[in-house]
Amino acid sequence: MAAANNDDDVERQQLHPEPQAAEAEKPRPTVQRGGLHPIFYILAWIFFSNLTILFNKWMIDGRGFKYPVILTCWHLIFATVATQILARTTHLLDGRKNIKMTGRVYLRAIVPIGLLYSASLVCSNMVYLYLSVAFIQMLKAAAPVAVLLTAWAWGVEEPSLKRFLNILFIVAGVGLASLGEINFSMAGFLFQVGGIVFEAMRLIMIQVLLSGEDMKMDPLVSLYYYAPVCAVMNVIVAIGSEANRFDLGDVGRAGAGLLVLNAMVAFMLNVSSVFLIGKTSGLVMTLTGILKNILLVIISVMIWKTNITPIQFVGYAIATAGLAYYSLGWEQTVAISVGVWVYAKSLWERVAGSYSPLHQNEAGGQEGAGRLPAAVKRALIMGLVVVTVVVLVAGFLYGSGGPSTGPISKEVEEIGQGA
Numbered sequence: 277m278a279a280a281n282n283d284d285d286v287e288r289q290q291l292h293p294e295p296q297a298a299e300a301e302k303p304r305p306t307v308q309r310g311g312l313h314p315i316f317y318i319l320a321w322i323f324f325s326n327l328t329i330l331f332n333k334w335m336i337d338g339r340g341f342k343y344p345v346i347l348t349c350w351h352l353i354f355a356t357v358a359t360q361i362l363a364r365t366t367h368l369l370d371g372r373k374n375i376k377m378t379g380r381v382y383l384r385a386i387v388p389i390g391l392l393y394s395a396s397l398v399c400s401n402m403v404y405l406y407l408s409v410a411f412i413q414m415l416k417a418a419a420p421v422a423v424l425l426t427a428w429a430w431g432v433e434e435p436s437l438k439r440f441l442n443i444l445f446i447v448a449g450v451g452l453a454s455l456g457e458i459n460f461s462m463a464g465f466l467f468q469v470g471g472i473v474f475e476a477m478r479l480i481m482i483q484v485l486l487s488g489e490d491m492k493m494d495p496l497v498s499l500y501y502y503a504p505v506c507a508v509m510n511v512i513v514a515i516g517s518e519a520n521r522f523d524l525g526d527v528g529r530a531g532a533g534l535l536v537l538n539a540m541v542a543f544m545l546n547v548s549s550v551f552l553i554g555k556t557s558g559l560v561m562t563l564t565g566i567l568k569n570i571l572l573v574i575i576s577v578m579i580w581k582t583n584i585t586p587i588q589f590v591g592y593a594i595a596t597a598g599l600a601y602y603s604l605g606w607e608q609t610v611a612i613s614v615g616v617w618v619y620a621k622s623l624w625e626r627v628a629g630s631y632s633p634l635h636q637n638e639a640g641g642q643e644g645a646g647r648l649p650a651a652v653k654r655a656l657i658m659g660l661v662v663v664t665v666v667v668l669v670a671g672f673l674y675g676s677g678g679p680s681t682g683p684i685s686k687e688v689e690e691i692g693q694g695a
Contacts, residue, residue, distance in 0.1 A: 314555045318564050321552040324545040326572045329409060330579070331538050336404045341530035343522060344401040345514045347538075352507035354539035355546070359500040368550065371497045376490045382501075385485040390505030392478040397506065398513060400471030406464025409576035410584060413569050414453040415468045417595035420602050421446055422476035430480050439602075446598035452591025458583050495549040562603045563612075566596065 335341050363369040377386075403412055421443040427433040454460065486492070493501070527535065552561065573592070577584055601609055 314560075317548065317551045317555045318560065321545075321548040322564065322568045322571065324541060324548045325568055326575060328542050328545050329572060330576065331541055332401065333404045333409050333576075335530060335534065335538055336401075339530040339534065341526055341535070342405065343514075343518045343526070344404060345398055345510055345518050346522060347535075348397050348401055349507060349510040349514055350535065351539050351542050352503050352510060354536075355499050355503040355543055356507055358543050359496065359503060362496075363500065368496055368547070369500055371494055372500055374490065375493065375497065375501075377501070381491075385481075385491075386501050387505055389478055389481050389485065390502045391509055392474050392481065393502055394506040394509040394513075396471050396474035396478060398471075398510065399467045399474060403464045403467040403471065406461040407468065408459065408580065408582045410573045410582045411453070411457050411459075411588075412468060413573050413576075414588065414592045414595065415450060415465070416472065416569070417453075417592065417599050418446060418450040419472050419475065420599060422472045423479055426473075426476045426480045427483075430484060432480055432483060442598060442602050446595050446602065449591045449593070449595025449598055452594065453588045454591070456585040456587030456589075456591060458585065494553060495546050499546050559604075559608070566600055566603070570596065 332347070335347065336344055341347060359369060363372065407415075424433070424439060424443055428435050454465070552564075556564075576582060604612065
């Protein structure tokens with residue numbers, strides 16, 4: 277489960293973006309000679325990010341391994357060993373050589389940030405015992421609110437009325453989604469809020485304590501330093517919370533092989549995050565993060581037949597719109613909207629047979645200003661393809677004889693027993 281929150285490192289600019297960074301940023305090359313296309317890294321990150329969350333939920337609520345803290349410990353121990361091996365056998369962790377890490381820096385920065393990261397993981401993973409994946413993702417839309425308020429409290433950013441109204445819009449959407457939740461659990465809600473707050477504090481502490489150019493880390497290097505601290509912290513928490521009721525037989529019932537596979541999938545999320553950051557632009561990463569969250573809600577609803585009320589749908593739509601505006605800003609949002617409209621219009625004209633070379637030449641000057649970057653176009657197209665395939669496959673698998681609608685824990689248990 278350590279990796280369940282590591283995709284936040286990829287989405288950090290979505291949660292706490294630099295002002296006007298999206299407008300000023302120049303897209304990176306979309307194709308590198310002799311390498312894979314960036315769309316491969318986008319799809320890999322979406323796949324491993326969503327699979328990690330769904331896999332964790334299934335292991336805890338479906339396979340009966342109801343020890344989220346112990347499972348987190350296992351993930352962190354696996355990550356500690358894996359990063360040590362990769363550091364000695366590959367170049368994936370060469371970035372650590374640029375980090376000026378001393379004992380003083382480790383104790384004053386890595387340890388407190390690691391403790392916050394551990395607390396965030398424990399809270400965020402405990403919530404799987406109480407809430408559906410879809411509702412959890414809806415609540416996570418409020419993450420920018422916690423980050424911004426924490427930044428104001430620490431003096432990292434100056435309070436802004438515009439930003440405040442923006443986060444109120446997001447809070448209103450999340451509030452509607454919560455009011456519409458049928459299987460609402462106050463314990464699960466508080467655990468999720470705790471996870472969001474601890475994660476916000478972690479991100480701000482990284483900005484305050486590790487802001488120098490010689491201290492910037494990618495997700496894999498961060499895991500290299502944080503995983504041992506988090507593992508020790510989680511072992512202490514596990515001893516005080518879950519060790520007295522832990523049954524070794526649950527490991528056999530859950531499946532030792534599945535536990536190993538679960539940790540491998542979680543670790544692969546960190547690897548895919550590194551490549552995503554290196555191969556795409558910040559704009560593409562922001563759009564990919566929003567698409568990933570929406571896709572996860574859709575998939576979880578189809579798998580577990582989670583009831584989504586109209587109020588929840590409206591609330592999540594409002595929160596997502598507010599998140600997109602918060603991440604991109606008005607000018608970038610308008611530019612992307614115009615680009616999508618122009619691209620969709622030209623695609624429709626081609627399909628309808630009315631798009632001629634003469635028309636293309638005449639309209640080229642006007643359309644050029646509203647065109648999307650090639651990587652964004654491909655991300656939108658592939659996202660649409662993925663959603664379509666998921667809808668068709670889910671409809672085929674669960675259209676008849678699927679699990680009946682009911683409490684989320686019962687639905688997952690039925691799927692787990694049938695696996």
